[in-house]
Amino acid sequence: MSSGLSGYLVLAGVTAAGVLLFVAAMFARRLLAPRAPSQAKASTYESGVDPVAGGWAQTHVRYMTFAFLYLVFAVDSVFLFPWALVLRNKSINHASLLEMGIFAAVILVGLAHAARRGLLRWTLDN
């Protein structure tokens, strides 16, 4: 990319191409696909029986623990990325290595705690 053209301009063009692709596909579908709507067809699929109650059902809370764990490590990686670029800087490289090690170790202790208390295990047998 030596022409001076900004890469982001191309990315805007690619975004437009993607939107156009979707619109063109939907247009082709409108031209080619049959349309015969009926009440039964538009009902929710539940393996052939009439749907019971609504679709937004209650579900298990244990998925939330993964969200918490993710949040911790996502913040960890936010700090990791800028560090990746300054690691070669001679004035801070040894000190930053130690500091980053301590930081990552603290987070790992959290993960080990979550695993030890059984958050990552849903059954007793595995």
Next chain:
Amino acid sequence: MSTFGEVVLRSLCVLIAFLVLPLLVGQTEHKLMAHMQGRLGPMYAGGFHGWAQLVADGVKFTQKEDIVPLAADKPVFRLAPALGIVSYLLALAVIPFGPHLVAAGITGSLLWVLAVGAIGTVGTLMAGWSSGNKYALIGGLRSAAQLVSYEVPLILAAASFAMAAGSFSLVSIAHAWTPWWLLWQLPGAIVFLVAGTAELQRPPFDMPVADSELVMGPWTEYTGLRFALFLLAEYAGIVVVSLVLAVLYLGGWTGPFDHQIGPFWVLLKGFFFAVIILWMRMSWPRLREDQLQRVAWLGLVPLALLQIVLTAAGVVLTT
């Protein structure tokens, strides 16, 4: 050439690559699976070894009726397939096929790939949530849990490559590559490959779309072309993960005669990883939801952190 013309030309090249490469991966999957599992596979469409099967599939999908369920959140339901398409298209645009052969040259291209790759995830969640269907909802929740969990090792492994090269540009990372990386960055490459496969919800990490219990997970209510677009996005995802890994871990265009056939090396190395991703599907059974999460948190995350320690020590000791 005018700026506008160049932007259009480059966008068109990305679009063509986006429409052709996933078909090649799909065809490879048909043939490999047929041979590995000792069955015939599609052999009729187009004559020679069923080469036109995927084109025929596409035509079939456009001819199916588009059904939006009454219970669905309609605008979100209709829009969801577009997100996967646009996100992988944008990721494909920054992958370098040579030192100067890249559609959109930006400095933080590795960060860009990670960022737009995550937008496709939102499409899956939108599909799962907006369908108003219990299978789709449970599938969507499993997707959400799986995608955030495997995002962590994926980002950590990518950070390791960036540290080793001292840059977030895919071009600079490929320039900094030496054969020594094959050993030094091996754990990171394994983590990236496994986490990338899981991000695509490919088997053995296909718990969210487990067809024997959830019909088709978040995509249960989709028909016709909208459903086909989700599939296209999945195969485009394989292309993106394979090519990015080829650039990060195998040095991209580096190889014999790379001044003449650099792009060929990128495609060949990417194809190698794509075949591994397909091979995993053909060989292993599906992981249960909590086993799948344990692989991410107790297997891949510690391994990725170990890789970061290795990389950091290597960089600090050699500079």
